[in-house]
Amino acid sequence: MTTKIDTLVDRYLTDLEAELAGLPANRRREILDEVGEHIVAARAALDAESEAAIRNVLERLGDPADIAAEARDRFGVPAEPAKPTPWLEVIALVLLVIPFLGWVLGVVLVWLSRLWTTRDKLIGTLGGLSWLVAGLGTLSMSARGSTAVGSGPLGPTETSLLEVVVFVVPFLLPIAAAIYLGFRLRAHAGTVPGSQERSGHGGP
Amino acid sequence: MVSAKRESLITQMRRGTLEYCVLALLRDQPRYGFDLVRTLAQSDGLVTSEGTIYPLLSRLRRDGLVTTTWNESPSGPPRRYYELTGAGHQALELFTSEWDRFTSAVDRLLTQGGSP
Numbered sequence: 285m286t287t288k289i290d291t292l293v294d295r296y297l298t299d300l301e302a303e304l305a306g307l308p309a310n311r312r313r314e315i316l317d318e319v320g321e322h323i324v325a326a327r328a329a330l331d332a333e334s335e336a337a338i339r340n341v342l343e344r345l346g347d348p349a350d351i352a353a354e355a356r357d358r359f360g361v362p363a364e365p366a367k368p369t370p371w372l373e374v375i376a377l378v379l380l381v382i383p384f385l386g387w388v389l390g391v392v393l394v395w396l397s398r399l400w401t402t403r404d405k406l407i408g409t410l411g412g413l414s415w416l417v418a419g420l421g422t423l424s425m426s427a428r429g430s431t432a433v434g435s436g437p438l439g440p441t442e443t444s445l446l447e448v449v450v451f452v453v454p455f456l457l458p459i460a461a462a463i464y465l466g467f468r469l470r471a472h473a474g475t476v477p478g479s480q481e482r483s484g485h486g487g488p
Numbered sequence: 489m490v491s492a493k494r495e496s497l498i499t500q501m502r503r504g505t506l507e508y509c510v511l512a513l514l515r516d517q518p519r520y521g522f523d524l525v526r527t528l529a530q531s532d533g534l535v536t537s538e539g540t541i542y543p544l545l546s547r548l549r550r551d552g553l554v555t556t557t558w559n560e561s562p563s564g565p566p567r568r569y570y571e572l573t574g575a576g577h578q579a580l581e582l583f584t585s586e587w588d589r590f591t592s593a594v595d596r597l598l599t600q601g602g603s604p
Contacts, residue, residue, distance in 0.1 A: 300539075311546055318521050318542045321568060325522035328564045344529070346537020355543035359550075 289338045293323055296342050303352035306361050315355055319345065373397050373469050380412055380462040387412050387458060394465065404468045411461025422451070498533055507544055508587075509534060511572060511580040514554060520567040521545065545570060553579055 297320055304312040326341040327333060345351070356363060372393055379390030394400065394408050509531070513524055521542070529535045548554045553576035561567045572580070 322522045345539035351539040354540040358543045358547040
């Protein structure tokens with residue numbers, strides 16, 4: 285009987301500790317200790333200790349989540365499970381760095397998102413447009429390469445350097461744009477809901 | 489629906505006043521947590537979950553309005569007693585005088601609708 289009761293109390297305090305996770309350690313300790321002492325005093329005040337009586341004590345204390353919410357409120361700590369994972373945005377970022385079809389879908393999702401501002405969306409889109417440049421560059425390269433091998437003023441070294449620039453930069457830009465959007469998303473996740481959502485939400 | 493509205497109204501009113509109710513309970517004597525919380529819970533509508541008083545007590549202590557001391561208990565382990573500090577007494581006095589003005593103003597409007 286006693287062990288069952290101790291289990292109930294332990295589980296309650298464990299839940300409370302988990303719910304208090306966002307608070308400074310000393311405040312968390314203090315509140316946990318005080319609630320623990322409350323339970324000890326409440327048990328001492330019972331005429332006869334029974335499982336039902338202990339359940340009643342814990343019920344009167346209330347849901348650990350409510351206590352933690354009150355604690356965050358009193359100490360000005362923002363809510364702990366900050367926000368649901370922005371899956372739309374995460375998928376958009378992954379698609380953005382996949383050439384061509386992936387990129388096109390990624391851009392569509394970027395513009396559907398409500399978390400980025402119009403400015404962010406433009407930067408993300410323009411950065412990715414260089415896929416197109418890369419595609420054209422590759423085409424013209426191969427076209428030129430087939431006719432100009434070993435002739436003309438451009439030596440092999442210059443050709444490969446140009447190739448590197450034409451090839452690599454356009455492939456890096458969309459990745460840079462995706463990283464930029466990712467950072468903007470993180471910056472957004474740190475703000476209070478609603479404060480930024482609406483500020484730049486112009487849409488396409 | 490009505491009870492949800494009622495609940496949110498009470499929450500609003502409790503927000504700024506509960507801490508002074510706690511201070512008032514400690515004005516004449518120190519109390520230990522369980523005693524304080526149970527006494528408060530006997531007042532209708534002031535406390536829904538007893539546990540939510542502890543974050544408030546923690547905050548009052550951080551603000552220097554209450555201190556805690558350990559005292560022997562007649563049964564069981566020593567208990568943490570809450571006690572008003574000088575700043576706590578001052579805060580309570582200020583609230584009490586403002587509360588009088590505030591409630592009379594609101595009462596007047598509620599009963600007479602603002603007519604003289």
